[in-house]
Amino acid sequence: MIELDGLTKHYGDTVAVDDLTFTVRPGIVTGFLGPNGAGKSTTMRMMLDLDNPTSGTVRIDGRHYRQLQDPLTYIGALLEAKAVHGGRSAANHLLCLAQSNGIPRSRVAEVLDTVGLSSVAKKRVKGFSLGMNQRLGIAAALLGDPQVLLFDEPVNGLDPEGIHWIRNLMKNLAAQGRTVFVSSHLMSEMALTADHLVVIGQGRLMADTSMKDFIHQNSRSYVRMRSPERERLLGVLRDAGIHAVAVGDGSLEIDGVPAERLGELATAHNLVLHELSPQQASLEEAFMRLTAGSVEYHAHDGEPHAAPGRPPWPSQPQQPPQPAQSPGPAVAGPDTPRAAGWGADWREKRS
Numbered sequence: 020m021i022e023l024d025g026l027t028k029h030y031g032d033t034v035a036v037d038d039l040t041f042t043v044r045p046g047i048v049t050g051f052l053g054p055n056g057a058g059k060s061t062t063m064r065m066m067l068d069l070d071n072p073t074s075g076t077v078r079i080d081g082r083h084y085r086q087l088q089d090p091l092t093y094i095g096a097l098l099e100a101k102a103v104h105g106g107r108s109a110a111n112h113l114l115c116l117a118q119s120n121g122i123p124r125s126r127v128a129e130v131l132d133t134v135g136l137s138s139v140a141k142k143r144v145k146g147f148s149l150g151m152n153q154r155l156g157i158a159a160a161l162l163g164d165p166q167v168l169l170f171d172e173p174v175n176g177l178d179p180e181g182i183h184w185i186r187n188l189m190k191n192l193a194a195q196g197r198t199v200f201v202s203s204h205l206m207s208e209m210a211l212t213a214d215h216l217v218v219i220g221q222g223r224l225m226a227d228t229s230m231k232d233f234i235h236q237n238s239r240s241y242v243r244m245r246s247p248e249r250e251r252l253l254g255v256l257r258d259a260g261i262h263a264v265a266v267g268d269g270s271l272e273i274d275g276v277p278a279e280r281l282g283e284l285a286t287a288h289n290l291v292l293h294e295l296s297p298q299q300a301s302l303e304e305a306f307m308r309l310t311a312g313s314v315e316y317h318a319h320d321g322e323p324h325a326a327p328g329r330p331p332w333p334s335q336p337q338q339p340p341q342p343a344q345s346p347g348p349a350v351a352g353p354d355t356p357r358a359a360g361w362g363a364d365w366r367e368k369r370s
């Protein structure tokens with residue numbers, strides 16, 4: 020796992036990361052969200068010892084990055100896909116990394132195959148598209164078969180097939196019991212991939228919670244009802260002490276009452292329903308609502324801000340759920356056997 024304790028980074032007067040304390044757990048995909056300039060990349064760089072914290076610590080499986088022998092075999096990362104020597108071939112780039120980390124050269128062909136770059140293994144990287152560079156960066160992250168993986172905007176530049184592939188890859192890595200920490204601005208993608216979310220704004224922790232709880236706590240959920248007998252339905256609801264709001268398209272919106280109860284009530288009064296549907300806001304809406312007060316860079320058009328009448332974002336970070344509440348089928352318990360992932364053979368031989 021990755022443990023941050025009071026992690027802080029100042030660049031002159033700028034507080035990029037402000038006293039972050041959270042733990043990224045194995046067995047689930049943890050999404051890392053925040054508006055532009057919130058401090059996500061700085062946090063990830065400090066996890067990899069590429070930047071020194073002003074104060075606080077980061078530990079990978081209990082140790083500081085610089086205490087790890089052959090660090091690529093403990094933690095793999097994709098931070099900046101273009102940070103590759105353009106004159107090298109894809110295979111040579113990976114070979115250099117492998118040789119400096121005690122990883123056998125046979126892994127190079129394996130990870131190139133995993134990311135779908137075998138056919139261009141000998142091509143110079145400077146001719147690669149952004150999507151190919153992303154895949155190469157992911158290959159480098161997987162090279163040492165690490166238990167901890169960091170991905171900063173991994174779907175950047177990938178086509179729909181590539182996005183689908185990386186989503187499944189991350190879920191599979193987590194299902195094998197690995198720790199997967201991923202940042203992305205693509206909310207729809209994050210909603211499909213992450214089980215747990217860490218949200219920061221202006222360097223500070225704003226939420227550390229399951230995806231389900233995050234959406235639930237930061238958005239409105241209600242039930243939509245439509246009936247050809249709308250006035251009678253309104254009367255039945257009123258008599259039951261239920262407040263319904265009639266909206267323009269002829270439907271009713273009801274907060275705080277389960278759909279089951281509303282359906283039973285309608286049946287008891289022989290009311291025909293054309294719709295009875297629980298509505299849940301998207302991750303994007305919940306994210307915009309939570310971070311509205313911490314967006315650093317506002318565009319003139321479509322400026323994100325809290326909708327009128329909505330509560331301001333909380334000043335206290337939401338509490339992480341207890342481990343038992345961790346979502347998703349991919350949660351690995353302490354006794355979960357290490358899955359035979361890529362490179363399992365050589366790792367076994369090595370140990």
Ligand SMILES: Nc1ncnc2c1ncn2[C@@H]1O[C@H](COP(=O)(O)OP(=O)(O)OP(=O)(O)O)[C@@H](O)[C@H]1O
Pocket residue numbers: 030033034035053054055056057058059060061062
């Ligand atoms: N090397 C640096 N020198 C000075 N300021 C920096 C440096 N790196 C980051 N910052 C500042 O720290 C803050 C956090 O930046 P960071 O890149 O970590 O945010 P981010 O959440 O990754 O943003 P984005 O989503 O736009 O990538 C910003 O105000 C940024 O300008």
